[in-house]
Amino acid sequence: MRSADRNTGANPSPDNTLKKWEKPHLPKPVTAVFSAVVTFSVWILIWQIAYANIGISFIFPSPYQVVVELLRLLPQKKFIISVTGSMLRVILGYLIGIAASVAASFASHFFLPLKIFFSPFVKIVRATPVASFILICVLWMPSEAVPVFIAFLMVFPVVYENTLTGLSETPVELKEVASVYGFSRRQKLTLLYIPSVAPYFASACTTSLGLAWKAGISAEVLCVTRDSIGYYIYISKQYFETASLFAWTVAIIVLSVLLELAIKKSVGALQRAVRRKYAGK
Amino acid sequence: MPESENRSVILDSVCKSFGEKIVLKNFSLKIPYGSKTVIKGPSGCGKTTLLRILAGLIFPDHGTVTGTQGKKTAVLFQEDRLFPTLTALENVSAVVPGNSKKEVAAKILTELGLGDPENLNSYPAQLSGGMKRRCAIARALAYDADIVLLDEALKGLDAENAENCARVIHSYTADKTVVSVTHLDTSLEKDYQKVVMPMNTF
Ligand SMILES: Nc1ncnc2c1ncn2[C@@H]1O[C@H](COP(=O)(O)OP(=O)(O)OP(=O)(O)O)[C@@H](O)[C@H]1O
Ligand SMILES: [Mg+2]
Numbered sequence: 001m002r003s004a005d006r007n008t009g010a011n012p013s014p015d016n017t018l019k020k021w022e023k024p025h026l027p028k029p030v031t032a033v034f035s036a037v038v039t040f041s042v043w044i045l046i047w048q049i050a051y052a053n054i055g056i057s058f059i060f061p062s063p064y065q066v067v068v069e070l071l072r073l074l075p076q077k078k079f080i081i082s083v084t085g086s087m088l089r090v091i092l093g094y095l096i097g098i099a100a101s102v103a104a105s106f107a108s109h110f111f112l113p114l115k116i117f118f119s120p121f122v123k124i125v126r127a128t129p130v131a132s133f134i135l136i137c138v139l140w141m142p143s144e145a146v147p148v149f150i151a152f153l154m155v156f157p158v159v160y161e162n163t164l165t166g167l168s169e170t171p172v173e174l175k176e177v178a179s180v181y182g183f184s185r186r187q188k189l190t191l192l193y194i195p196s197v198a199p200y201f202a203s204a205c206t207t208s209l210g211l212a213w214k215a216g217i218s219a220e221v222l223c224v225t226r227d228s229i230g231y232y233i234y235i236s237k238q239y240f241e242t243a244s245l246f247a248w249t250v251a252i253i254v255l256s257v258l259l260e261l262a263i264k265k266s267v268g269a270l271q272r273a274v275r276r277k278y279a280g281k
Numbered sequence: 282m283p284e285s286e287n288r289s290v291i292l293d294s295v296c297k298s299f300g301e302k303i304v305l306k307n308f309s310l311k312i313p314y315g316s317k318t319v320i321k322g323p324s325g326c327g328k329t330t331l332l333r334i335l336a337g338l339i340f341p342d343h344g345t346v347t348g349t350q351g352k353k354t355a356v357l358f359q360e361d362r363l364f365p366t367l368t369a370l371e372n373v374s375a376v377v378p379g380n381s382k383k384e385v386a387a388k389i390l391t392e393l394g395l396g397d398p399e400n401l402n403s404y405p406a407q408l409s410g411g412m413k414r415r416c417a418i419a420r421a422l423a424y425d426a427d428i429v430l431l432d433e434a435l436k437g438l439d440a441e442n443a444e445n446c447a448r449v450i451h452s453y454t455a456d457k458t459v460v461s462v463t464h465l466d467t468s469l470e471k472d473y474q475k476v477v478m479p480m481n482t483f
Contacts, residue, residue, distance in 0.1 A: 173362050174362060174364060176338055177356075177358070177362045177364075179338070180355070181355070181375070181376040181420075183375070187375060191366060191367065191375070195365075195366050275366070
């Protein structure tokens, strides 16, 4: 409501005259869409200018060439198959990573030796370049498994550490209530731990999906995994098909945005479901 | 050992400090089972600390507490400490043993003046200060406890509600051991054994 200060002034102005700061504004979504379109156009323009100055399309394609290439790829069977394959592998690794890290963080919270045990693992995974892991993994597992494992590896430290933080922030006052009144394990889980962990878990899920997606595709490139986005990126690079390389990259970005939207929706739905189930509303 | 020693909660020369600050020094007290005791003293003298020791939430540095082992203890904390994700009814029914938890919880809440479905189904954030207090009281009474520890039980209640809550607390704790700590004179404790806790000046 923009009319809040209308009632408070000592000199209320008649209803039909708007004060200076009450000039009608465009509704929010319209301005948002407008500014997004402008920003997007400016960047495309910069791209086009760069292209015009470089002038070698097999090193740096124009936006138009990339769009044409993308439209050529879209209906192809290999596009559908590779996009599906890449998504399935990354999502599989992601889900395994979430399950494992949640279990590990709860276990670590209640059993210190486990926390000490996991600590170097988490630190090393965080500090090591993904490429090192990918190249090591190629030696040990089939090329289809590497992206799954790498996605897992990206998710684990993020969700593990966030869940642990959430657990450590469980309010002491309520823990004392639970202990005084002899709450069951189930009550402690649903009344103490899940509410404290939920916000951390939700943000970790969103952050780590992006990480897993990018790292998973890097793994596909380096392992030349069949039927994958990474595979076609690798091929495009081998044959200097730069427009195709760009087109695949655009596809990756679009899919990343879609995945993020999907995960935000799912996490929101999950939180609401948990609240409904355990809070009786 | 006299017979009565087996039937009391006994604090023997209890000492408790937080860092340099000495809160309890050689505090001794015998609380027979089934008795009602009020411990009175100024703010900061260590009443809550004593109650936390009785509840087994913290331990004395020296001295012993006997007679609380194996007993179920309900604590009405100085702050209400309700679960924000539970409604008033659910906060209370969460501690009720056995079946028909909701019925037992609703009965006590009704006696405390929160029987309206609108109140029962409100979350703590939607209740007034005095309503939250009554909900916390209801939880302490709904638990099937042997020992009931009350910290500023009637804090923040208007005269009428305070009177009614005192009556309900009496009726639910008739056969229980009650230790109430407060810095006020309230109708709740008028027939309780009085213990004065001086401000430590060590
Ligand atoms: N966890 C703690 N750490 C450090 N100091 C503490 C702690 N708990 C209590 N104290 C100190 O112990 C003293 C007694 O505190 P306590 O809460 O027992 O007082 P009280 O008698 O309940 O006071 P009030 O009537 O204001 O509630 C205070 O000086 C307080 O600062
Ligand atoms: Mg106190």
